[in-house]
Amino acid sequence: MADHRDTGLTLDPKYDAAGLVTAVVVDPLGNPLMVAHMNDAALRLTIDSGEAHFWSRSRGRLWKKGETSGNVMRVIDLRIDCDQDAIWVVAEPAGPACHTGATSCFFRRIDGDRLVPVE
């Protein structure tokens, strides 16, 4: 099953049918911030600018995180997984990552069928 994507040293993202890869963002301590998607343009802008860009599926457009809120994410490290369909973004956030105002989108723990706030 391994191919050049799994072991090579060339960036060759495996975009899905919608042209997207998954993007996971954590803070410099490894705390989860958010999960979103990038298309080719968003990944390119993220690499070139050092600030996290995404593709908004709900709005159907390119989106620089913090473009309205000011809560930009300065990229510290950028990795890609074995089959190159997921990007790992370590970033310093200028403010809350979540649209709810929470520091992280992952502000609830799963406990059976219930959710428990962690902040």
Next chain:
Amino acid sequence: MADHRDTGLTLDPKYDAAGLVTAVVVDPLGNPLMVAHMNDAALRLTIDSGEAHFWSRSRGRLWKKGETSGNVMRVIDLRIDCDQDAIWVVAEPAGPACHTGATSCFFRRIDGDRLVPVE
């Protein structure tokens, strides 16, 4: 845009058209291990057994991580994001997470158009 999923305390995953949510797995120190997918059965088994289960898109079947390799992932913490379409799994891995044998699937850093090994 906020609905009960964003702020409520009921587990109500927003599965995509294929019946899947994104599952991100990190080790107890917050180091990235892998990104995969869960369907309802995989999430339920993960919650109930305390071991990470996924839906394999390539094999089209439920998959307990480590079922053949022995490298099971014991779940320490399980979180869900604001819109409930991504699961954050903190797990203690019994061995390498990646099918390449690497500790983590994210063993390459993106540097422009090149990838640089991080292990």
